[in-house]
Amino acid sequence: MAGRKFLTISLLMLNLLSLLPLLTVSFSPDHPTDRRILVLLDDLALKSSHSIFFTSLQFRGFDLDFKLADDPSIAVKRYGQYLYDGLILFSPSTDRFGGSLDLEGVLDFVDSGHDLILAADVSASDLIRSVAAECGVDFDEDPSAMVIDHTGYSVSQIEGDHTLIAADDFVQSDVILGSTKIEAPVLFKGTGHSLNPGNSLALKVLSASSSAYAANPASKLSNPPSLTGTAVSLVSVVQARNNARIIISGSLDLFSNRLFRSAVQKVGSSYKYEKSGNEQFVTELSKWVFHERGHLKAVNLKHNKVEGTEEPSMYRINDDLEFSVEIFEWAGSSWVPYVADDVQVQFYMMSPYVLKTLSTNQKGLYHTSFKVPDAYGVFQFKVEYQRLGYTSLSLSKQIPVRPFRHNEYERFITTAFPYYGASFSMMAGFFIFSIVYLYNK
Amino acid sequence: MLIKDQTSEVDVHLGDADRIFRSIKALSQSDGRWRYSSNNPESSTYAAGIALETVAGLISLASSEIDHSLVATIKNDIMKLFDGVERYDDGACYFDEKFVDAHGHQDPLSASSSVVRGITAFATATEESLNLPGDKIMGLAKFFLGVEIPGSAKDLYHQIDALACLGNSRVSVPLILSLPATVLSVSRKDQLKVRVNTVLGSSAPPLSVKLMQIFSSGSKDASVIDQELKFDPDHAVHVLETLPKNIDVGKYIFSFEISLQDPEHKKRYITGGRTKVPIYITGLIEVNNAEIAVLDSDIGSIEMQKKLDLSGENDVALLANHLQKLRLSFQLTTPSGKAFKPHQAFLKLRHESGVEHIFVVGDSGKKFEIILDFLGLVEKFFYLSGKYDIQLTVGDFVMENSFLRSLGHVELDLPDAPEKAARPPPQLVDSYSRYGPKAEIIHIFRSPEKRPPRELSLAFLGFVLLPFIGFFAGLLYLRVNLKNLPRSTVPATFAFLFHLGIASVLLLYALFWFKLDLFTTLKALGILGIFLMFVGHRTLSHLASVSAKLKSA
Numbered sequence: 002m003a004g005r006k007f008l009t010i011s012l013l014m015l016n017l018l019s020l021l022p023l024l025t026v027s028f029s030p031d032h033p034t035d036r037r038i039l040v041l042l043d044d045l046a047l048k049s050s051h052s053i054f055f056t057s058l059q060f061r062g063f064d065l066d067f068k069l070a071d072d073p074s075i076a077v078k079r080y081g082q083y084l085y086d087g088l089i090l091f092s093p094s095t096d097r098f099g100g101s102l103d104l105e106g107v108l109d110f111v112d113s114g115h116d117l118i119l120a121a122d123v124s125a126s127d128l129i130r131s132v133a134a135e136c137g138v139d140f141d142e143d144p145s146a147m148v149i150d151h152t153g154y155s156v157s158q159i160e161g162d163h164t165l166i167a168a169d170d171f172v173q174s175d176v177i178l179g180s181t182k183i184e185a186p187v188l189f190k191g192t193g194h195s196l197n198p199g200n201s202l203a204l205k206v207l208s209a210s211s212s213a214y215a216a217n218p219a220s221k222l223s224n225p226p227s228l229t230g231t232a233v234s235l236v237s238v239v240q241a242r243n244n245a246r247i248i249i250s251g252s253l254d255l256f257s258n259r260l261f262r263s264a265v266q267k268v269g270s271s272y273k274y275e276k277s278g279n280e281q282f283v284t285e286l287s288k289w290v291f292h293e294r295g296h297l298k299a300v301n302l303k304h305n306k307v308e309g310t311e312e313p314s315m316y317r318i319n320d321d322l323e324f325s326v327e328i329f330e331w332a333g334s335s336w337v338p339y340v341a342d343d344v345q346v347q348f349y350m351m352s353p354y355v356l357k358t359l360s361t362n363q364k365g366l367y368h369t370s371f372k373v374p375d376a377y378g379v380f381q382f383k384v385e386y387q388r389l390g391y392t393s394l395s396l397s398k399q400i401p402v403r404p405f406r407h408n409e410y411e412r413f414i415t416t417a418f419p420y421y422g423a424s425f426s427m428m429a430g431f432f433i434f435s436i437v438y439l440y441n442k
Numbered sequence: 443m444l445i446k447d448q449t450s451e452v453d454v455h456l457g458d459a460d461r462i463f464r465s466i467k468a469l470s471q472s473d474g475r476w477r478y479s480s481n482n483p484e485s486s487t488y489a490a491g492i493a494l495e496t497v498a499g500l501i502s503l504a505s506s507e508i509d510h511s512l513v514a515t516i517k518n519d520i521m522k523l524f525d526g527v528e529r530y531d532d533g534a535c536y537f538d539e540k541f542v543d544a545h546g547h548q549d550p551l552s553a554s555s556s557v558v559r560g561i562t563a564f565a566t567a568t569e570e571s572l573n574l575p576g577d578k579i580m581g582l583a584k585f586f587l588g589v590e591i592p593g594s595a596k597d598l599y600h601q602i603d604a605l606a607c608l609g610n611s612r613v614s615v616p617l618i619l620s621l622p623a624t625v626l627s628v629s630r631k632d633q634l635k636v637r638v639n640t641v642l643g644s645s646a647p648p649l650s651v652k653l654m655q656i657f658s659s660g661s662k663d664a665s666v667i668d669q670e671l672k673f674d675p676d677h678a679v680h681v682l683e684t685l686p687k688n689i690d691v692g693k694y695i696f697s698f699e700i701s702l703q704d705p706e707h708k709k710r711y712i713t714g715g716r717t718k719v720p721i722y723i724t725g726l727i728e729v730n731n732a733e734i735a736v737l738d739s740d741i742g743s744i745e746m747q748k749k750l751d752l753s754g755e756n757d758v759a760l761l762a763n764h765l766q767k768l769r770l771s772f773q774l775t776t777p778s779g780k781a782f783k784p785h786q787a788f789l790k791l792r793h794e795s796g797v798e799h800i801f802v803v804g805d806s807g808k809k810f811e812i813i814l815d816f817l818g819l820v821e822k823f824f825y826l827s828g829k830y831d832i833q834l835t836v837g838d839f840v841m842e843n844s845f846l847r848s849l850g851h852v853e854l855d856l857p858d859a860p861e862k863a864a865r866p867p868p869q870l871v872d873s874y875s876r877y878g879p880k881a882e883i884i885h886i887f888r889s890p891e892k893r894p895p896r897e898l899s900l901a902f903l904g905f906v907l908l909p910f911i912g913f914f915a916g917l918l919y920l921r922v923n924l925k926n927l928p929r930s931t932v933p934a935t936f937a938f939l940f941h942l943g944i945a946s947v948l949l950l951y952a953l954f955w956f957k958l959d960l961f962t963t964l965k966a967l968g969i970l971g972i973f974l975m976f977v978g979h980r981t982l983s984h985l986a987s988v989s990a991k992l993k994s995a
Binding site: 046049052149150151152157158159160161162163198199201211212214216218221222223224225226229230319343345347348353354355356357358372374375387388389414415416417418419421422423425426428429430431432433435436437439440441442 | 867878
């Protein structure tokens, strides 16, 4: 009896121990795609009305944890460790989050490198608007304003106020929106926002057309609205310097099953698309925001003299050197070589002395060779790579550069021949003189 | 304790049906809900639905044994349940769950549908009529119809099962009025069509639909119409042949009423009173008399005036300075001839650097006009002179031909900015240029110092060697001779070695210059120097003794 008990206990311990490695398979620098995502909803009916979006995420391997926004058991952090890798806020009208989450908590979550999808809507609460404002996106001051476009709306038999917009002004980026072009326009119904022109981290993914404006459809306009034209952004993304990615959308309906499945006909065009571009747009954007695409890492930064193979500790001016670096891109489950023709290296001391584009061997290895400048000091090899939609790469390696030693200069100079001639003729003259003077009578 | 018995055909004799009934009844709560079991103290609406279905099953199996007073108490419970129904703003009603059990939320869809199933089964089983409030049944029907796309197969089952129960049950059947199109175009002469069906789309009993009132949005008054719609049996729609006379383009709310022709049907069907439907009447708006002009500010005389054709693109070129005004005017008329006020009428001026200014074009009764007085706008324009593109956008919900037209450009000449004027806001940098690769930098090496040409150096070498040659010439001129060379062997050898030593030291110097370093040179020099000293001493002492002998002799 005791033996059996012992056996069962040991089996149990063994099982528990074998689970330990699984606990470490989550977000880590070697495996950048997020795994566990917290979804906060206003209303549980969103779980079924947006089910196509959620099931597509679960199908790609994400662990979604649905909670009501004012659920008191919400916690993203416990004992200093984050419990989730990503956050989806589909709760535009929530004034306060439940549990231990608040505006500071959401911003800390993003600051620590985690991703966020935020959907606002008409009459969004101040909490949601301030989260967006901290991320660099300014929603319209009037909360009841919707984006109206009288020349870009979607033709419909049952909706007469032109607030359901068929937008097709996408950002040109294969990383963010995928390599297949989105043919059908994307249906959008909600508020618009604008980006501060000085913000270099935010980007408009879907902009409104030039005749769009944000106003309350029921009221007359006496002053021009603050958001008009192509400055109105419908969906924006922000990529922070620590590579956290944020999507901010002015419409919750953009993600809903109803708009995924609707047919679209933009006013003024006679072609009716059977299915709107929403599903493709949202799927590609979610792949980008959860780091399944566009996440780069650079390893093996090497330099050496042209003749040698190991890294010297110091270079001399006018030396010829070779430089190489390997760049990989995360493709959802493994690292694949990244191929591009615009990676550049700088040889930098206070300002770049040499800036060269690296040539690639199409397998992720980038190399080049150049001559060390004739300024001496402590230089850095710098690779700073920032492209639209990709994570930013910033690597540097320090190397000193010394001037010529005394014996590395030119040995014999033609200009000095008169001086050589003077010395030697002096020596010869002395020899002849010593003979002649001693034996002359 | 929950027994689901679906076998209504089989004549099952349930002993103790009364006891089972009472035990189920014991689980009911005062607000009409039921508990799942005696162990679980929380109540659930979903459980209420299941309990009602079970009771209905019990009654159908063993109706004779059930006490009718208990049936009456069940009816009271149902009434209490309906008192707790929740409403959305648009009239839809649903039952909500108040607690979370271990399985997560039981969402309103499944809770409401289980209640509907329970009530329908109960009503069918007891064959008594339940006086349920008609508007709540209508609200429940609206709720189930409002679930547009169910999220899972389970949700779809709940929705369709509940609608089917509502559709053909002994509880009152709601009739739904729907319009396939609420946006009608006057220009295309669309007709207003109305459909009346039961919840799952089956046809309604004979009835007539009347358009009772028309409210125009924005104003409180309503015109009373009371016009009956014609029934088209082929398509099963009711059609309004012609719109009432004074309806122009705009946003309206039409109020319909269904009246059943058979009085018997009034008990079975719920019509829902007056149904209000928002309707948009759209049409093509004519734009006439569009013109743009530059006026002199004080006098008001016209400097330059151009007519515009707003159905196509225009490209006018105007010149203005800060003392003048710009005037744009046009007229808008609806298809029935009245003046029209669109929701959006913007004039946008865009500077070549990207700074934009937007103005709302106001209307003065008959026509739309905007006058831009540049004198007052100089500060707003940040004192930027140059080419401004003009764009006019006019649009409205009921305007089928909303347009955005570029009208041309105006060259504005504004005075220079004073020092304290505001700077124009920074413009959005094109993100594609921000992210592109930077220009390559190739280090320009310091060019080596300029050296004189080779020939010049060689020429100077020649000049330097000239004195040497001159020295030789001088020696010859002085008729030097080597008569004093010692004849005898020993002094001659020493003299020879002496001069050899001097030559070797000079050679050592030359070698040191070529490749030796100082250490080896000094070593060799030391050796040679000692040798040279010995040899030189012998030679020079011999020479000195020879000359002393000569002097003394």
